[in-house]
Amino acid sequence: MDLRDLYQDIILDHGQHPRNFRKQAEPSHFANGHNPLCGDRVTVYVTLDGERIKDVSFEGRGCAISQASASLMTEILKDKTLGEASTLFKGFHAKVTGAAAAATPEALADDMERLEPLTGVKAYPARVKCATLAWHAFEAALKSGAVGATIKTE
């Protein structure tokens, strides 16, 4: 497999210039994600307006894959409902682990398409956790609320 399938330009771009890379002063939800294997850390901040994601951002340090994944996630999740976010995570998780995925609803097809460049990780089992770290932190944030939580990939 060509390494450029893993490190596509969009990944390098988001990895080196992550979007929504900022702390939120008063998020309604946040959580820390930690990958003990490599020391990657990401904090995901979420502000909900009812069932809708009004704002989502992150801070952290890590490899190009984890930073790009977090960056793309924040772009995609903004203004989505919690139900849509859950559907996207399930679909994304299936894609990067190579598992069977349910069909993506038509309304989310474009977003799923944007996550496609990250699916190169499925050929690199050691790197799948890099791609899913921010998503797991996002999920943990929704569960823990404004008190925060820390999840580990192992």
Add this chain to the structure above:
Amino acid sequence: MTLVTTLRSDARGALDPRAIRRDFPIFERNPGLVFLDSGASAQKPAAVIDGVADYYRSDYANVHRGVYRLSARSTELYEGAREKVRRFLNAADASEIVFVRNATEGINLVAQSWGATFLEPGDEVLITVMEHHANIVPWQLLRDRVGLKLVVAPIDATGGLDMAAFEKLLSPRTKLVAVTQLSNVTGAILPVESIVRLAHARGAKVLLDGCQAAPRLPVDVQALDCDFYVFSGHKTYGPTGIGVLYGKKAVLDTMPPWQGGGDMILEVTFEKTTFQEPPHRFEAGTPDISGAIGLGIALDYLASLGRDAVFEHEAALTGYGVDRLSTMPGVHLLGAGQQRLAILSVHVDGIHPHDLATVLDQHKVAIRAGHHCAQPFMDRLGLAATARASLGVYNDESDVDAFVDALKAAQRMFNVAP
């Protein structure tokens, strides 16, 4: 003082890595493999692989039990391996060699047996900031049990141990100094002779973590005068699952068992049990017999190459690696003080070590990326992770060149080529 530099000029050809690679089947089965991760675990020579299989085919039975000849033969091989370890460390007596699962277990044994018996609240265990988790966590667990104080000696600006600070931190309450002989993160060689002298002058015992040093440096525990020395079999070209704790006889004799079971007892009644002398006192249950025998074969193999030659070869190759890496723009080699051996840790501007390791893997260069089980040290260095190349007897300059070329390829791929 600079061991590496002085040896470089005359040490070329101390070993023949091309011939040595033919002793290791992994290279035949993985053509083109550039293996630079011996610091995590070394590859195994055919002699070890075949020797273990042969033992199971020809000589296997449990040890220290059977009256029959096969069991006696197995016991002889197992105890013979202990004698080989004694020779490897130049210990005074084979009874000073305790077989454990790995170096980690050796340190835990010392903490739970010697430490829990002789350390009192307020006593201090002095370690260094460079330690592997295996030489930190057992002392933290003991600290929480007996209330001792864990004191950490810093490094100086060059990356070596700050000896002035170390000396100041030695106090009348210091009961144990537990330090690595060779840092698994930077390759710094610690001045363990001075450390032992200073510690003993204040009445403290010394434990040396020889995981990285034992496969690379001639080790003489009598000359070092350390009280404990641990190393792992799998980093010394032996099997996984076997490690060694050396303890001075006079010290081991004072230590109670840490695990109970068969093989470590003299007599058991339901009221009372009397225990074996060391080392068997510390080897409860059926041991890793084949592991010990495999380790013995690995130590024979190292002896056949020549311990001095192994050291000179790796010192020369380390010098070559330092020369190549320290002139690479955008690449930063972690400092190791005055003396460095076999470990070359780098961070590269604009590339996370994990991405680096993936790109290097594509070039068949196997390195370790991460915190190297030394998170407190990485925190102190201000790094989350590094990319670490570590050398073994089968490596030569072409491996270092492949590492350098792959780093350059990664810089191009991530558009950070200077």
